Amino acid sequence: RIAYVNGQYVPVSKAMVHIEDRGYQFADGIYEVCTVVNGRYWDMEGHLARLDRSLRELQMDAPMDHAALRVVMKEVVRRNRLKNALVYMQVTRGVAPRNHAFPPEGTPPSLVITARRFNLNRGDALAESGVSVISHPDIRWGRVDIKTVGLLPNALAKQAASEAGAYEAFLVRDGYVTECSSSNAWIVDESGALVTHPKGNTILGGITRQTAIACAEELQIKVIERPFTLEEAKAAPEAFLTSATSFVTPVTAIDGVRIGSGKPGPVARRLREAYKARAA
Ligand code: PDD
Numbered sequence: 065r066i067a068y069v070n071g072q073y074v075p076v077s078k079a080m081v082h083i084e085d086r087g088y089q090f091a092d093g094i095y096e097v098c099t100v101v102n103g104r105y106w107d108m109e110g111h112l113a114r115l116d117r118s119l120r121e122l123q124m125d126a127p128m129d130h131a132a133l134r135v136v137m138k139e140v141v142r143r144n145r146l147k148n149a150l151v152y153m154q155v156t157r158g159v160a161p162r163n164h165a166f167p168p169e170g171t172p173p174s175l176v177i178t179a180r181r182f183n184l185n186r187g188d189a190l191a192e193s194g195v196s197v198i199s200h201p202d203i204r205w206g207r208v209d210i211k212t213v214g215l216l217p218n219a220l221a222k223q224a225a226s227e228a229g230a231y232e233a234f235l236v237r238d239g240y241v242t243e244c245s246s247s248n249a250w251i252v253d254e255s256g257a258l259v260t261h262p263k264g265n266t267i268l269g270g271i272t273r274q275t276a277i278a279c280a281e282e283l284q285i286k287v288i289e290r291p292f293t294l295e296e297a298k299a300a301p302e303a304f305l306t307s308a309t310s311f312v313t314p315v316t317a318i319d320g321v322r323i324g325s326g327k328p329g330p331v332a333r334r335l336r337e338a339y340k341a342r343a344a
Contacts, residue, residue, distance in 0.1 A: 097153075099148070144180070156213075221233040241291070275343070
């Protein structure tokens with residue numbers, strides 16, 4: 065595998081970052097994950113726009129402009145000879161002797177881009193069977209709308225899910241489900257409308273969430289952006305999650321409680337089909 069690291073394409077085994085990189089010492093960095101399906105980037109525009117937003121919110125310099133970034137993103141996929149790929153992009157505030165305050169102006173940001181094979185069949189199989197989730201306290205900081213690499217609470221939640229044999233964790237703050245450890249959470253209400261937590265500082269505004277809203281509008285399915293409780297989710301006819309890597313994946317159990325019939329529901333199915341058709 066080949067990675068792009070600060071201006072060079074290197075084998076992943078030889079790809080290194082400095083021990084005083086601020087990403088390493090302070091999680092002072094941001095990232096994006098996007099997919100390439102049949103050689104085409106999905107939602108690239110949205111991911112680049114969110115990258116810019118994350119940089120802006122943290123007053124971080126962009127490593128390069130969009131045109132250059134697009135070239136590197138495509139080149140990494142090409143050099144790894146991938147048709148279906150999962151691309152990881154990370155920007156940190158760069159290398160400087162450890163000091164909490166920002167390094168001097170002009171310190172170049174670090175940019176790393178990697179790509180690995182994206183198994184579409186696995187996702188389809190999961191969507192076919194549906195996945196189970198657990199609930200887990202949302203102990204994250206106050207700006208989770210910024211896609212930073214500070215993901216320890218997310219990692220702990222995903223680990224708890226994994227130990228429980230579940231695919232994801234519904235994060236709960238004050239009784240309400242905010243989102244999941246690495247995806248957005250949705251339910252379908254009794255009227256067939258989609259319900260998902262509104263954007264703001266307590267969720268990451270998913271790019272797939274945005275595209276799913278557009279798909280729902282095309283399908284004339286109503287979308288209500290409001291918080292929902294864990295109890296409401298457990299009693300909902302359907303639940304599902306969205307992310308760049310899982311698309312739209314039906315949730316068929318929460319904390320062992322069966323959702324709807326215990327099988328993927330029709331609304332989530334339609335939405336997944338529409339998402340795939342739109343992105344392709
Ligand atoms: N995660 N919420 C959180 C906390 C996330 O980390 C992600 C993405 C999402 C969904 O966003 P999007 O639809 O733009 O992928 C929501 C990526 C996939 C990751 O960390 O691997």
